[in-house]
Amino acid sequence: MPKKHQGKCVxxxxxxxxxKVSVVDSDGRIWIERRRATPHVDTPLYRAFDVDALHDWxxxxxxxxxxxxAIDRIIxxxxxxxxxxxxxxxxxxxxxxxxESAVPGEYVRAYGRIRPGFxxxxxxxxxxxxxxxxxxxxxxxxxxxxxxxxxxILNYPQYWVWRLTGALCNEVTSMGCHTDLWCPERKDFSxxxxxxxxxxxxxxxxxxxxxxxxxxxxxxxxxxxxPSVKVCVGAHDTNAALASVIVDSDDSPALLSxxxxxxxxxxxxxxxxxxxxxxxxxxxxxxxxxxxxARFMGGRVYDSIVGNGTTxxxxxxxxxxxxxxxxxxxxxxxxxxxxGLNGEVPVSGETAREKAAIGLLYVALMxxxxxxxxxxxxxxxxxxxxxxxxxxCGLIAALRPGQVVVEDNRNAVTLGAARLAFYDSPAPRARxxxxxxxxxxxxxxxxxxxxxxxxxxxxxx
Numbered sequence: 513m514p515k516k517h518q519g520k521c522v523x524x525x526x527x528x529x530x531x532k533v534s535v536v537d538s539d540g541r542i543w544i545e546r547r548r549a550t551p552h553v554d555t556p557l558y559r560a561f562d563v564d565a566l567h568d569w570x571x572x573x574x575x576x577x578x579x580x581x582a583i584d585r586i587i588x589x590x591x592x593x594x595x596x597x598x599x600x601x602x603x604x605x606x607x608x609x610x611x612e613s614a615v616p617g618e619y620v621r622a623y624g625r626i627r628p629g630f631x632x633x634x635x636x637x638x639x640x641x642x643x644x645x646x647x648x649x650x651x652x653x654x655x656x657x658x659x660x661x662x663x664x665i666l667n668y669p670q671y672w673v674w675r676l677t678g679a680l681c682n683e684v685t686s687m688g689c690h691t692d693l694w695c696p697e698r699k700d701f702s703x704x705x706x707x708x709x710x711x712x713x714x715x716x717x718x719x720x721x722x723x724x725x726x727x728x729x730x731x732x733x734x735x736x737x738x739p740s741v742k743v744c745v746g747a748h749d750t751n752a753a754l755a756s757v758i759v760d761s762d763d764s765p766a767l768l769s770x771x772x773x774x775x776x777x778x779x780x781x782x783x784x785x786x787x788x789x790x791x792x793x794x795x796x797x798x799x800x801x802x803x804x805x806a807r808f809m810g811g812r813v814y815d816s817i818v819g820n821g822t823t824x825x826x827x828x829x830x831x832x833x834x835x836x837x838x839x840x841x842x843x844x845x846x847x848x849x850x851x852g853l854n855g856e857v858p859v860s861g862e863t864a865r866e867k868a869a870i871g872l873l874y875v876a877l878m879x880x881x882x883x884x885x886x887x888x889x890x891x892x893x894x895x896x897x898x899x900x901x902x903x904x905c906g907l908i909a910a911l912r913p914g915q916v917v918v919e920d921n922r923n924a925v926t927l928g929a930a931r932l933a934f935y936d937s938p939a940p941r942a943r944x945x946x947x948x949x950x951x952x953x954x955x956x957x958x959x960x961x962x963x964x965x966x967x968x969x970x971x972x973x
Contacts, residue, residue, distance in 0.1 A: 519584030521933040522577065523926050524570060524672060525749060526550065526590040528772045529811075531566055533573040534923070535581050536930035540940035542923060543581060546573050552610060557654075558641075560607035561594070567675060574735035583737060585723065587933040588672035588746040589925060591772075592689035593642050596671040597651070598664040602678070605661050606651070608671070611641040619650045627692050628704045634802060635690040636788035645692035648710055665713045669746035677725035677743045680715035685751035687714075688796025696783075696794055696802040720747040720755070720798045721935035744933050747798060749925050750775050750805075753895055755798050756928030760939040765917070766888035768879060768908075769924065770896035774810030776882035778889065779803050785887070792885050798932065806882035808841075810875050811897065817871030824903060828869040829952060833959040837862060839874040840963075840970060876907035876956070877963055883912065890914030893945070895924035906951030911960060920944040 520543065525532040532547040548569055551562035577583065593611035596604060615623075623646045630636060641647045652659040666674055667686035673679055687694040693705040701711035718724055723742035726732075732739045747755065753769045758779055767777040779797065783804045786792040794802035817839060818824075832838075862870065875898075883892060891914055898904055899922040909916035920943055921927060931940070 518582065520581045521930050522574065522583055522586045523929040523933070524586060524588045525752075525925055525929065526566065526588070526668065526672070527749060528591045531569070532926070533570065533577070534926045534930075535577055535583070536926060536933075538930075538934040538937040538940065540921070540927050540930065540943070542921070542926060544577065545923075545926075546577075553607065555607050558607075558613035559610040560613075561610055563596075563604075563608055563671070563675070571731065571735055574737060578735055578737045583741060585742045585744060585933050586676065586727070587744040587929050588669045588676075589749045589752040589929045590668040590672070590686075590746075592668075592686060592748050592750070593644050593647075593691070594668040595644055595647070596666045596668070596674075597659075597662040598666060598674070599661045600663045602664075602674070605658065608668070609641060609647055611644075611647070614640050615646050615650045616654075619653060620646065622653070623649045626704065626707075628702050630786075630788040632695050632697075633692050633702050633704075634696055634783055634786065634794035635692050635694075636791060636793050638690060638791070643690060643692050645704055645710075648693075649708070652708070662713060664715060665710065666715070667748075669748065670715070673724060673743055673746060676731060677728055679725035679743075681718045681724050681745050682714045682716060683718060683720050683745050683747060684796050684800045685720060685748040685798055687717075688794070688800075688802075689748050689751075690793050690795075694796065696796050696800075699800045718745045720745050720752075721932040747929065747932060748795070750777070751795060751797055751803075752928040752932065753924035754779065754795075754803065754928065755932055756895075756924045757893065758797060758799075759928075759931050759935070765891040765893045766883060766886070767924075768883070768892055768894045768898070770810060770894065770898035771925075772809060772811045773807050774875070774879055774882065774898070775805055775807040776879070776886050776888060777803050777805050778886040781887050781889070787885065790885060804886040806885040808878050808882065810879065813878075814871055814875050817874065818868040822864050822868040824865060824868045824872050826903070826952060828863075828865040829873065829903075829907075830955060832862070832866050832869045832873060833952070833955045836959075836962055837866070837870055838959070838963045838966060839870050840967060841874075841878060872904055873907065873956070873959065876904060876911060877960055879908050880911035880960075892916045894918050894948075895922055897922075902948075903951060905948045907956055909948040910950035910953040910956050916948040917945040918948060920946070
């Protein structure tokens with residue numbers, strides 16, 4: 513039995529909206545968290561992530577935290593659909609593209625003619641730069657001389673490994689995150705990645721939990737950390753959340769990971785019946801296994817409908833459901849579970865609180881629809897910001913046939929990343945799961961039938 517580990521891990525979590533640094537021990541205790549908005553820079557061609565500002569902020573945090581905690585390892589986790597191009601001298605060839613920057617239509621159409629089918633990659637065709645293969649295709653065709661300088665393509669978590677250590681590595685969860693570049697069945701690069709010559713630009717694969725190198729000497733000195741600090745390979749953030757469930761258990765519930773995106777994940781379920789036209793896909797877990805997923809931009813949609821500072825109560829929910837006022841999908845240029853519709857929030861004299869209730873009901877209905885699409889198991893675990901919204905959790909519980917639970921600590925991405933970093937340590941204490949009581953079960957189920965009818969009518973129109 514391995515001994516309990518005394519050192520602490522820094523989890524560097526780069527999300528689409530926020531970046532976060534957390535100090536976590538091997539028991540799964542989060543000692544401190546720091547966060548900032550994810551910084552951007554604008555380029556003539558696309559919006560990019562300001563990786564230098566993020567790096568400077570990370571170093572500031574390491575300098576401060578290292579004076580208070582015995583840090584001996586770092587693990588990066590990031591959102592997907594993002595990569596960095598390095599040249600032979602390990603210099604960044606161009607800024608790191610934000611996946612919400614649109615690829616010009618002529619390149620999208622040309623890419624569509626060569627991208628592999630869903631049966632090979634289990635990756636649907638997505639808008640903007642959400643298919644990483646489309647981003648790479650665009651840059652390889654718009655500036656072939658520039659792209660010829662690319663010697664390495666690094667997925668975003670592994671870009672941060674390189675930035676901290678100089679080591680080059682690749683990892684399966686980011687490769688299998690709707691990139692069009694990975695075949696989950698073969699556990700290898702897709703035909704597209706091979707034919708285009710991109711597969712050979714990715715470094716060798718390593719497990720997410722592997723300590724691939726130690727912190728660069730100059731960075732260790734600048735941060736006041738020992739040069740023995742290990743940096744692990746890291747993972748895609750949603751799959752880090754899933755790792756918090758699957759690493760220590762063979763019987764995993766369905767997971768609803770929430771943040772900017774709400775992602776329904778069904779570990780152990782078959783991906784055979786996924787419908788790519790409804791934004792269903794198979795992500796790949798840290799062991800390389802396909803995991804059926806469906807998602808929508810729940811966090812951002814909620815903010816766009818509800819706004820800031822407006823509270824919702826059961827009275828407002830009842831008033832909205834009694835009037836039959838409902839928001840229809842989809843929003844924010846993402847296909848979602850109802851492709852072909854434009855998101856609509858009806859306005860007919862609702863108060864601010866009632867409008868917020870419409871947004872909350874919409875998110876609950878879309879969440880349950882995503883769980884249905886992946887044939888989620890009877891038990892659903894909600895993690896992330898939504899787990900701290902008891903009314904939303906209660907509405908989701910009212911829509912589901914089985915139990916909905918939340919855990920005593922809702923930071924599954926952070927805890928999953930730390931579990932990977934302490935992979936060879938004993939399992940931490942089991943986190944306490946609380947069963948969510950359904951809210952307004954009969955009302956919202958009747959409201960769901962009304963909503964489904966309107967969605968069907970809009971699709972048929």
